[in-house]
Amino acid sequence: MLEFDAITKIYNPGTVHETSLFHDFNLRIEDHSFVTVVGSNGSGKTSMLNILCGTIPVEAGTIRIGGEDITKVKEFRRYRRMGRVYQDPAKGTCPTMTILENLAMADNKGRPFGLTRGTNRARIQAYRDMLAPLGLGLEDKLGVPVGNLSGGQRQTLALLMATMTPIDFLILDEHTAALDPKTAEIVMELTDRIVREKHLTTLMVTHNLRHAVQYGDRLLMMHQGQIVLDKGGEEKKHTQVEDLLSLFNAISVECGN
Numbered sequence: 001m002l003e004f005d006a007i008t009k010i011y012n013p014g015t016v017h018e019t020s021l022f023h024d025f026n027l028r029i030e031d032h033s034f035v036t037v038v039g040s041n042g043s044g045k046t047s048m049l050n051i052l053c054g055t056i057p058v059e060a061g062t063i064r065i066g067g068e069d070i071t072k073v074k075e076f077r078r079y080r081r082m083g084r085v086y087q088d089p090a091k092g093t094c095p096t097m098t099i100l101e102n103l104a105m106a107d108n109k110g111r112p113f114g115l116t117r118g119t120n121r122a123r124i125q126a127y128r129d130m131l132a133p134l135g136l137g138l139e140d141k142l143g144v145p146v147g148n149l150s151g152g153q154r155q156t157l158a159l160l161m162a163t164m165t166p167i168d169f170l171i172l173d174e175h176t177a178a179l180d181p182k183t184a185e186i187v188m189e190l191t192d193r194i195v196r197e198k199h200l201t202t203l204m205v206t207h208n209l210r211h212a213v214q215y216g217d218r219l220l221m222m223h224q225g226q227i228v229l230d231k232g233g234e235e236k237k238h239t240q241v242e243d244l245l246s247l248f249n250a251i252s253v254e255c256g257n
Contacts, residue, residue, distance in 0.1 A: 092158025095147030
């Protein structure tokens, strides 16, 4: 289980720009849940992911995974248990390295490289078999630098790389936002398949309300660092895009927009 207990996050403390985003924020996420998170800009969605991953510290509160307190654990140590895919396709891959080299790096996550070869030739066919079902032709481009690929191809590769080794959590930070609609659907279908096959606990932040209701087994809406909607199970299954739009509009009116 993932637990956020009484989290407080203050940006620019002690200055005229001081902003308290989270105050006594609490959240429990069960193992193997696929949680989609929506909310307006500045609602705290990405900040919540950054707090979980250790990218930004908190002023108060505790973060636990499986009962273990990770609040003070360094970011690079947390990533041994997590995979993250960002909105920008360039962030999850190395553009100057080939597809083969990128996959080999991801395949070796958490292990020492030493002075051995960076790529394991015995794994090449396994990489081809992994890429072929995507229908993007990547299995025939293992020697191509990743920087030469399209954004959709790079994002698909980043998703595969993030989940190649055993992880507890998959963190998806608007990972289809920069893609065209067709490619976004391909990436979402792959995401759903990987989550189901590997039984990953997943947090997906998205601005695509249709994806938010179509995928996952729990839906959260955030506003000003608070959870204003939390639906799971059958209630989540019956949630429509129109329901989310109505709440967005109500919040907008309340805020004077």
